[in-house]
């Protein structure tokens with residue numbers, strides 16, 4: 001499998017497309033196993049997004065764009081069939097707006113041309129992927145420049161190359177911060193129940209040769225009280241027009257703790273994650289996933305009767321708890337107005 005992004009990608013690429021077929025590293029198996037799935041059908045793309053083979057808002061968006069290309073190749077000139085595929089694709093996960101955004105971009109190409117043209121869709125998908133790589137680089141520089149030298153940072157979930165088209169959002173800032181000497185201590189939240197932190201972020205930091213420590217979410221307050229952390233840095237799955245942030249469950253708790261301890265909170269996301277049509281976080285749909293994920297994280301495979309679990313996988317952090325939001329357009333401060341940095 002070749003990919004046009006090899007030279008410009010700064011390293012690892014979790015989503016690859018050769019014009020016909022998609023290759024995804026199976027994130028459910030990391031870090032124990034690095035297995036690549038080859039996909040050439042839209043149903044398999046939808047399943048891969050829904051089952052978290054590929055996850056992280058920007059990576060989902062890029063994958064969906066390539067999925068739209070594969071669907072168009074399979075449908076020929078059956079525009080109606082392709083539109084049905086797109087409807088199913090955008091419903092694969094509800095909270096990350098990058099998915100709906102990517103599908104809307106692909107629909108716009110078709111509307112502009114007045115027909116289904118898989119080559120034109122492929123051009124658009126590559127453009128979107130390249131733009132994400134570029135946005136990651138810009139955000140890494142802009143976000144790390146805000147951090148004072150010698151700082152400690154705590155990140156949540158996974159926001160690196162597995163979650164994006166390029167080097168990452170929040171993790172891109174962390175890596176650039178380490179590289180430039182501004183970040184001296186890196187802490188990664190385990191991120192229950194799917195363990196994006198202890199499985200995926202740990203894998204990425206180790207690959208990058210960065211020293212770090214993983215902690216359980218319950219240890220975050222004690223870590224902040226110890227004075228070792230200056231910034232909490234996270235990504236986002238959707239940012240409302242007022243700056244409210246939907247991100248991995250537990251982000252809100254970190255923001256509350258950060259404010260209590262005088263720690264700053266930075267959110268890093270490309271402008272494709274900003275949803276100008278969403279006035280506030282209250283309107284954002286929060287994905288609920290199978291409670292089996294919670295039992296599995298506890299090592300319980302066969303669930304005793306009477307056991308029940310609540311498994312919302314995102315939460316909303318109110319804008320007033322966020323000190324700055326970094327996109328490729330610059331660093332935004334409260335009151336948030338994403339039309340001008």
Ligand SMILES: CSC[C@@H](O)[C@@H](O)C(=O)COP(=O)(O)O
Nearest residue numbers: 055056057157159163235236248
């Ligand atoms: C660059 S990734 C930002 C977010 O997408 C990330 O923090 C996150 O919440 C991912 O959730 P996931 O459920 O793993 O897709």
